[in-house]
Ligand SMILES: Cc1ncc(C[n+]2csc(CCOP(=O)(O)OP(=O)(O)O)c2C)c(N)n1
């Protein structure tokens with residue numbers, strides 16, 4: 580399939596402000612490809628993002644966008660989806676945006692199983708503000724806010740999503756555009772809360788301090804850390820240490836919130 584990126588982009592905003600080689604460029608490409616694959620046009624969807632380098636996604640994709648305060652993408656997305664259940668609501672958020680300041684919204688969005696696709700660009704850091712450590716920064720990493728190394732263990736975004744009730748959970752990376760497009764496409768097709776974690780390179784503010792200062796090398800490192808979900812059964816546990824398991828990690832059926840809400844409103848109006 581050929582992809583007409585210009586149709587989806589705000590071409591007057593190009594080139595992007597992202598650093599050269601930033602993984603977010605590939606993520607933007609994958610989102611446009613997945614929307615094209617699903618036949619979702621600019622007006623069929625809304626892209627909502629928070630504040631952060633990942634937050635710029637809503638400035639660049641021309642798609643009924645909302646650029647919301649840091650950590651607050653999901654309340655906006657929930658309101659929008661409730662008022663326009665016919666639209667695809669796609670949230671693009673950073674690991675800080677969705678796991679730190681927006682962590683509570685993340686949990687309750689997954690719990691409701693509202694039909695939103697949440698794409699979390701996990702670059703292990705607060706990229707925009709200079710590389711402070713985030714809830715997904717690996718332990719023993721260096722950051723300006725951890726001059727002696729980080730002590731805290733990292734959150735597993737996909738485990739958090741599953742435990743909170745998201746009915747589609749997948750992980751991919753910017754190192755494999757085809758796989759990433761496929762995971763986003765499956766998330767878009769799923770009816771319910773879908774969470775797609777995307778391991779991305781911030782070589783500038785994370786990699787530079789943690790032995791991966793160049794984009795190609797950091798992308799290769801990400802690639803080498805990936806293990807496909809299909810093969811983990813046959814691997815010894817120690818081979819999974821420090822690896823990102825990629826693929827569809829869980830898919831379940833459960834009533835979707837906007838459909839439940841419509842029925843609920845009808846029932847209440849009928850009874851009162
Ligand atoms: C309420 C509030 N607190 C803090 C900030 C400052 N701030 C802006 S972006 C950001 C972190 C961005 O990190 P992440 O969400 O991981 O996105 P990335 O830049 O890595 O894509 C912070 C702390 C803010 N804008 N608003």
Ligand code: SF4
Nearest residue numbers: 597598601632706781
């Ligand atoms: S600071 Fe990091 S996340 Fe932000 S644009 Fe640069 S490489 Fe990408």
